[in-house]
Amino acid sequence: MNPVLSVRSVTKRFGGLTAVNGVSLDLGEGEILGIIGPNGAGKTTLFNVISGAIPPDQGEVVYGGDRIDRLAPYEIASRGLVRTFQVAKPFTGLTVLENVMVGAFLRRPEHDEAKVHARAMLERTGLDALADRPVKGLTLSARKRLELARALATDPTVLLLDEVLAGLTPTEGAEMVKVVRAIRDGGVSLLVIEHVMAAIMALSDRVAVIHHGELLAIGPPAQIAKDPTVVAAYLGEEFQIAPD
Amino acid sequence: MSKIRKLAQASSRDLMVLAIVVTILALVPFGVSRFTLSVAIAALIFALAGIGWNVLSGFAGQFSFGHAAYFGLGAYTVAVTLTKYSISPWLGLILGGLVAAVFGLLTGWISFRFGLKGAYFALATFALAEMLRLTFNTVDFVGAGIGITIPLAGGDDWARIQFEDTPSLQYWVILGLVALSTLAVIGVMKSRIGSMMLAVREDEDAASALGINPLRAKLIAIAISGFITALAGGFYTQSLLFINSDLAFGPLVSVLILLRPIIGGVGTIWGPVLGAGILSVLGEATRSLVRQPPSFLQIIEGVNGLDQVLFGLILVVVIIRAPDGVLGWFRRRRQSRPA
């Protein structure tokens, strides 16, 4: 089966530090691929390379059959590869609805169409009650959902989620997991960076472990949890996958 | 046509406000002195210039400290095309707008491609305006230091936009320009392009991540902004019947242009017009006070510059207390009320 996104031997250095070292992975269509690893392992840098924010020093990124690693971020996003940010970046001067409309306008240039679609995205993320609120007073959970709704409004093919669960209470996290699953069920392929171990192991079809910029292991969650190198480097002996 | 109808539905409230404001303002010429009318005309000219400024600096968030560049290009285009090529100032206005738009696109492209932002971009716009001022002051073709005088047409001349006998007509023409520009701005800001500008203003990286090309958004903004401000400059030439490089490109002009939207509310549809209204009322009140002060303020009689001191103080107070201007202050009050 053809992968929808292909990262091939990507290396990125910052001065003397090699943040990402020869990482290769493929994202299958309709797959949820989780990316885990200690802080500073290079996960967000990898996202930045894939989304076009920074160019790789070596390697290439292939999406939809084309090399995208030299394209500008907006070009990549307009082709359907969209990312969210670790620290949410809402447009603070706009209302919640207006925020999502910015995303909706990408594929729906008409104001009314964009508005209708934006409202639909708000419903999917449970934000429809807050549509006309300014961003300022939103809770963290609402901000994260807004970030997600806005990205969804662009009708992405591949979605890169950067720690979308961080800082959420267990209840909020469970809600978010449901939303993410629903997104995948809608036909989007997902690359998800996450620290909340139980959630990511339960959510992902496959998990990739990044450590010191290198891909340590990649495979189904159960296999990863038992992989001795992974356990030694990262997970610790006491970890067990939560029952599904 | 249906596209326009859809936009009209989306902005129906703004259109209603526009209709009401224009109707009220259209009544101004009835029963006011010739002098007051000239003040009102000047206020509308700078309101129009401010509407243009607001598109780039308020909605697109790229602060311009040198919008006199566009004002002056519009002013000189009308002056030169009329006096040297006998081209009607109506056409001259459009040409001036195009010249300004092209200038904006060129200089904007260079500035934005080189990543100029914030204070650096603002200073660059200031430098560009100054360079235009110095250039137009030395080039003979545009009158150098002497400037260009527009010959008086006499009577009411629609073709030359001069209304010696009926100044109300001149007022209504500039009001019409203000109304059209506001209509255009309402349409743009409700559309996809307007959304792009706002997004780029708020957060370029997040906007990029949603497929928006920041450079393109900024360039569209600068072209529209320059065009509208140039219209104001062109009309200014026709109302003053004279232009020189200081009147066209001077730093004072840039300040006057941005003062109105700042006071009224940056990034709002009505900020520039409201700010123009407030400032012209206050300015005239101060000036008449200086002309004939009450007995206990005798000392200020005939003094020059007091109205400017007042403007400066207002600017200082507004920035400290209400940086979003009058309209922004109201909006904040409304938002902070519990839902």
Next chain:
Amino acid sequence: MRGRLRKAAWAALAIVVAVLLTQSTWWETNQTVFAQAVVSGLLIGGVYSLVAMGLSLVFGVLDIINFAHGALMTIGIYASYLLFDNYGIDPYVSLLITIPLLFVVGVGIQRFAINAVMDAPVHNQLLLTLGIAIVIENLALVLFTGTPRSIELSYARNEFDLGLFSLDFPIRLFGAVITLPKLIAFAVAVLLAAVLYVLIHRTQLGTAIRAAAQEPEGAEMVGIDVRRIYMITFGIGAACVGAAGALVMPFLFVSPTAGATFNIIAFIVVVLGGMGSIPGALVGGLVIGLTQEMTQLFVSGSSKLMGVFVVFLAVLLVRPQGLFGKVQR
């Protein structure tokens, strides 16, 4: 190693060009004008450096773009003019009064106005300081009218016996004319710049200022009153530009907009030298002074400022952090 080689190559090229230049006929006919341009450029450049230093200091420590800098200079100009006109106090002596006066004014402005926009977006800082500038300039207009005034120093054309040799002003150097007020302005400006440098780098106050500039929270934690430092620093910046005002007053027309040209030049110098860099302001001031005077030499009929603006735009586009600044994109 490669960097040094490149610098050496540039220096060699400059020397070759200079030698060739002096041999050409162009040099024969233009030598005097050239010398005058260089001398005038350096002299005024010294003053520009002093003005820019105050601005750069304020930016480096408070992170504030102060568009009222030129207006503060106007205060200095008027203060020294009034002291001369009404009490006969020599402008250079009046520095003892104008420097503290401007310091106090600066502290007051920071305390009551600037403080409110310390964390506001940059354009608000620009607008606030613009408003202050408008108030100051137009107050001067209201109080003193727009009529330009000037003074004549009684000793400007005297002869000074300095033991080994005597100086008869105006003196001629390589055909260039150097007038006494301009020479004094340059000398005192450089002197004050040195004083400022010592203040920032060799005193306790200076260390506190530098600490507050680099790491305000850390500075607070070791007991530095950062808010007081901000006020003092702004005051010092105002004192610098006020002193510059007193220095230029003898050879400038005194009017409400006298400081305005220096304002924009100060910004250009600071951008060229690097925001927050005092050595940068010194070098930048001299470069801009030279550029200003030499533009007229090479491009006849243009305004002096044109060349300066071209340099400004070039710097903004190519190296916005300036000569000595750090990259801050």
